[in-house]
Amino acid sequence: MTALAALIAGELPDGRGRFGQFGGRFIPETLVPAINRLEAGAKEALADAEWRAGLDAELASWVGRPTPLTHAPSLSRAWGADVWLKREDLAHTGAHKINNALGQALLAKRMGATRIIAETGAGQHGVASAAACARVGLPCIVYMGAVDVERQAPNVRRMKLLGATVVPVTTGDQTLRAAIDEALRDWVSDPMGTFYLLGSAVGPHPYPWLVRELQSVLGREARSQMLRDAGKLPDVAVACVGGGSNAIGLFHPFVGDADVKLLGVEAGGHGTGLGEHSATVAYGSPGVLHGCKSLLIQDDDGQVIETHSISAGLDYPGVGPEHALLAETGRAEYIAVTDDEALDALQECCRLEGILPALESSHAFAGARKYAAEHPGETILIGCSGRGDKDLGILMNAIDFGEGA
């Protein structure tokens, strides 16, 4: 069976946590017991109808699911397409990240963990984790690079209000990568009592699988909402790709629908040179990062390169292994759009639909607009992964508000 056929049949990841040649587990010996325990606990929980019913009840009453599917008549007219939006911006805390954070926090509780650790770059995953931990009643420790603590002060305050302890990391590059290293060190020191709440569909097995399972709720909802409201499946589903969790959540339920194209949109930053973008699938090559084989942005010596994007949530040099396989098999296509194209798309969506998407999500809108220009008249489903209120500080510097100097 080909890897794509296995994926469609629901048989990936395989027993070793692989998606074809990608995925797996590249971790120090000291983490093996904790990871094995996590895999067993997650499999048990997800197969337990009663536990799932509890998760669904929390997703409904606390997160606000199902999120709406919104028709976008003005974008449709402007682009010559039929455009529909899956509104994760309306989920609690303003993005899809809460689906995963809540699911893992409930899993931690079930597995008897006494504390939860997380790492965060821009702070969005930290806020979702802090909220979910407060809800399930477990202490939350968030590792965050000292540089990011400085840059993302409002999110640090949000996490603290939600009861989390924020630990600034002053080693290494003092950003996300150093924070991940520190969180792993913490986990090794107490692998049984501590649960590591990972924020995207990356990392060693079972995380890419677990995060996909928890985020697929958004794609399952969108699929049945399209059938109900549009009377058909979309011709294409479009999502932005950082680590790839919102995109895999949207794509996965459509993987077996051969007529539904999948389009991932990466951050093209301000150029195609190393360090100018974070378009991992478009410009990356195979390698191992954070315990997982996937595509990475690296130089000729295999050194992982610092990436750039105007949207902090897409600014990561790796991508989830399932996306690497979807790209390799051609089941999904990946394109990059620039910072400026994302900013234009953000403003167009605001003006035409009265919706302020996150800068990350705006990449999906920009990619969808390009797609529509080449495929007139098609039905397009866009994953609006989050709301843009958090981005006002960046927008103030990037957009001319006509207020003079």
Ligand SMILES: *Cc1c(COP(=O)(O)O)cnc(C)c1O
């Ligand atoms: C974090 C974030 C992303 C990128 O993360 P993925 O794991 O690729 O989904 C995209 N959109 C929003 C709104 C985010 O907060």
